[in-house]
Amino acid sequence: MTEHVHAVHPEPDMIQLLTPEGQRVEHPDYPLAITDDEIAALYRDLVLVRRIDTEAIALQRQGELGLWASLLGQEGAQIGAGRALRPHDMAFPSYREHGVAWCRDVDPLTLLGLFRGTNLGGFSPYEHNFNNYTIVIGAQTLHATGYAMGVVRDGAVGTGDPDRDTAVLVFFGDGASSQGDVNESFVFSAAGNLPVVFFCQNNQWAISEPVTTQSRVPLYQRASGFGFPGVRVDGNDVLACLAVTRKALDDARSAQGPTLIEAFTYRMNPHTTNDDPRRYRLASEAETWKLKDPIERVRAYLAREAAISPDFFASVEDESRKLAEHIRSASRVLPDPGAADVFDNVHVTMPDELREQREEFADFLSSLEMSDAK
Amino acid sequence: MTEHVHAVHPEPDMIQLLTPEGQRVEHPDYPLAITDDEIAALYRDLVLVRRIDTEAIALQRQGELGLWASLLGQEGAQIGAGRALRPHDMAFPSYREHGVAWCRDVDPLTLLGLFRGTNLGGFSPYEHNFNNYTIVIGAQTLHATGYAMGVVRDGAVGTGDPDRDTAVLVFFGDGASSQGDVNESFVFSAAGNLPVVFFCQNNQWAISEPVTTQSRVPLYQRASGFGFPGVRVDGNDVLACLAVTRKALDDARSAQGPTLIEAFTYRMNPHTTNDDPRRYRLASEAETWKLKDPIERVRAYLAREAAISPDFFASVEDESRKLAEHIRSASRVLPDPGAADVFDNVHVTMPDELREQREEFADFLSSLEMSDAK
Amino acid sequence: MTALSMAKALNEGLRKAMEADPKVLLMGEDIGKLGGVFRVTDGLQKDFGEDRVIDTPLAESGIIGTAVGLAIRGYRPVCEIQFDGFVFPGFDQIVSQVAKMHNRSAGQVKMPITIRIPYGGGIGAVEHHSESPEAYFAHTAGLKVVACADPSDAYWMIQQAIADDDPVVFFEPKRRYHAAKQELADEPTPLYSARVVRPGSDLTLVAYGSMLTTALEAASVAAEEGRELEVIDLRSVSPLDIPTVLESVRRTGRLVVVHEAPGSFGAGAEIAARVQEQAFYSLEAPVLRVTAFDTPYPPSRLENEWLPNVDRILDTVDKSLEF
């Protein structure tokens, strides 16, 4: 495989292992032993999560979802990071990490409830070691940090036992880097030398604000001032994201402490389906980034240089279509919430006064049903 | 004067211009043109603010103050920084900057009200361009940053006019460096290239927590990750603090943006008069730091190498005694607050409902006076 | 004069305030080119420049904290909090600095800061985008808290809030931003006064912000059934214009308070407490409240049922009248 590797490297401070043209490049610090079959599996991930995204946007247009936060353009970052996790590692997403959810085996439909307005997340973080989405910008970085404190107290770092040593991976955006919470999580993680990896998807925009509104220096540099390493990776290069995240997670598990990864990528779509980016950015910007598409480069590599079965692309396409159908049909029958969903999980032990309100609300809901039935 | 300057430099990353033994050293980046008379004036400042501190502690012991936060050991940092300010610069203290207040010509008695419990600060920040003390850790760093935004909007930076260009200097501690607000102020200041200088007195302790609880790397390094320079200065060296702060303020005024200064010093006294440091640190630590006393080195320099009048030390001593007497007698007659002080400044325009409460309270106070009079 | 939506009326009000005083600045997330996620600041950066309409870094404590510094320097910052649920990272600066600085400095420093919060639900949003946090601010001495309910009032109230030398937390009912348009009144009502919006004799209905429309709807339905409800738009949650409420209650003998926030420890409690104290013998029934339940804001598919609505208001009105 080494004959495919070229030594070109466009941006000196950005780790890249696969060029936009689909050429493997090597980086001394991030050797990546990966087979073509494994690359093909990543390709499948990339295509399928993009399809989930496409379907969700369509569902939103049809009024089936209230909102959707698209990951278009960020598939490489998310699949690279997500596939670097081991099952017992824990991941904390913000609200756009549908690709990471995919890598954690979270059913895409599970994600839709929040956007459809039938629940607020509603799943168990323990089932797939993937926390519920967090909407308050940056808050989850502290949760990840605290979780990592727990990991340390459980004696689950630095033992050398791969089934025991545990890392925590937390996602946030370029905008989030300005929040106090994110910086406090850097403080706590550095001071405690915690097994947490901060994965910042710098998609160049926080809604309408370019990253320059947040920082005048590359975001990965933030870490050094807190006393831990930061690295910028080509966020559209799934291989580089995989290699860089894997190393950071390894470091975390072996008690080397935190790492900040800045995945340099681009939000190709509006911030959410509510947004109108024509107000604040030029379409030409997206055109430029399209040339760096995270999927195209893997396809180019596979098509040109890998020994994969001839019907591979067609079979992924087929799988993608089936996934889309599944999402379309199943999402429409997502159960609407009832009184129980509103009251039963406010507390573990429901106070009497709330129980009375619950009854009142249930009565009201059934009175509506009765008048509907009339 | 250059014959006094030696090239020894104990800690490579810490700016020092006067050794603990009282020897001038030179630093290529921080040349300091200063006369012996000016150094003598700094000596006077140092002695007098230490005396204010001593008196305040005594007043607290006598029950005249509820509390006092001692600056002992930090005089060099505060006088150096304070004397670097120009009159129209603005300073934002936390709660320990009695030395900076002194440099701003704030009457020491003005500071006592807060600690005596007769007011909450109670002075005008405009009179001496020195804000009221801020007790919530780190909050004032954002105020300074916002003030600097205003300075920029007033066109008062980078004009080259020394009477117009304005810098902002804000004080905080090593513990404060962990607060979200402080890091957000770094974000805003860097992104806006604001004329603000962050002066962190790293006195090694945040109450009982050593600075290692907050950070595993030197605090001055924090700045670089936000995109502006950080520098560590010997905080017990008034000359170095003066030179380094002067340069940073000059940079700010000439639109070069923010600087973080870490003044490496030591809190010689308990955190406040309420604190008991025997619980958490060894007395020997203070003994070591005593050898680096900020006043002794200036006295040694002046006594050994400067041409000052023979009765200089005695006259400072005399002035110091008079200041102490003034504080002692005047503090006891600080006016107690009345109903007006509680209600009249809650709002600029008092709502009717509050006016009624004010009357009720005034009646209650006078009923007490009446029963006292009985 | 043409009729304006509430969003447009606020936009015009902000424009007027900026024209009237060069010290007025707007600051917040996405308020520049985007014009805010609700377009309330649409076009203002273009017209007043980036120095006066500031897209800040994404940090609410930073927004409020720098506004405090700007106020000390003599500016009048108007901070936009993008959604109600995102005011909390800035809560410390609001409660401990904005509310207290004037008092701390013995009146020497003014804090003419307006904090605009698009609040409340009913727009099908996700978590943290539909909160009604007014009671937290009303319970904080040093702050004034108001809510506009219609475009004309929004236009005037935002100007009055900005002109006030005291800090004002300004709640904008986001679900009314693009609802009914209205012509602007020629004159403002005093900012801290309640106003009788619909006279009636059988019962007093007090509401503010988003709930005023709902209360008026309920009153219309009740009128069809022969019950005349007097509807009061509270406008200011703190200070409370209790005299206006009392005057009405002394006539009607009955009071129902409506708000979107959960009921317990909400603004309705204070109104009930004061009215029962000051009009004890006038009340023919206890003061009743129609509020959201004491739960986090629900998934949006249930919000219309969870929020106070005409049905629940009418039920409660019946309860009061039948007491």
Add this chain to the structure above:
Amino acid sequence: MTALSMAKALNEGLRKAMEADPKVLLMGEDIGKLGGVFRVTDGLQKDFGEDRVIDTPLAESGIIGTAVGLAIRGYRPVCEIQFDGFVFPGFDQIVSQVAKMHNRSAGQVKMPITIRIPYGGGIGAVEHHSESPEAYFAHTAGLKVVACADPSDAYWMIQQAIADDDPVVFFEPKRRYHAAKQELADEPTPLYSARVVRPGSDLTLVAYGSMLTTALEAASVAAEEGRELEVIDLRSVSPLDIPTVLESVRRTGRLVVVHEAPGSFGAGAEIAARVQEQAFYSLEAPVLRVTAFDTPYPPSRLENEWLPNVDRILDTVDKSLEF
């Protein structure tokens, strides 16, 4: 058994909780070697180690936010906020995460977090060290809010709060930390129940936390003048044990609520609102409140006058009785 101060009783309660469950952790500023500025955690780091008694960096949002993560990992963090006024930098994590995570996850994640807040005034402190912010938390769905009033209750309540799978904001009246000592009761009272501390027939006096002692003092004085006040220790501010209050009010016909926090939009308002609703015909006078005024906490030289005190309680009791 020897009598303990409240600080020592809390210390013993924390020790018991840590012994009972290895997942219980303490975290906060200066709680290790120093034992907290009030010595409530004295000796615990020595006995349980630095991994279980954690001196955190100086950042309250960080303390609460990492506690959330620890709870997700299965721990039971007990966070100490050094002083009431410093809870606000952590307010967002409390209101948007601690209070909502269980609900967000449809009950899959528990948040057994206890947030200890030494609160209230009367100790001659400087600004931000004497606040009573309980109403903010009581108005937040998903949180439980309690306050202890005497050493024995403190000992038991802190253990009950830590054992509760729900998040509890635990208010400790700091001015009672080193006041009267008391022997520990053998059994706890249920955590969310109010308790009649002094029976009486003429009027019901409800208080909690620091004000219980003051209310009892007032009741003693009143007794000398022949008025029998029934004193109820509320204990839990949210949920409210209104049944116990109602039972009393139905007997006495009069209610006065006392708390340290400013009155407007405070906890007393909710109690008044519920009682007038649920005991309308039992009340012979309006529910009255004795609270601090609607101002920031004053300079400490005036705190004793500004805070509710025996004189003001008795004045209000008179007002109620004479109504």
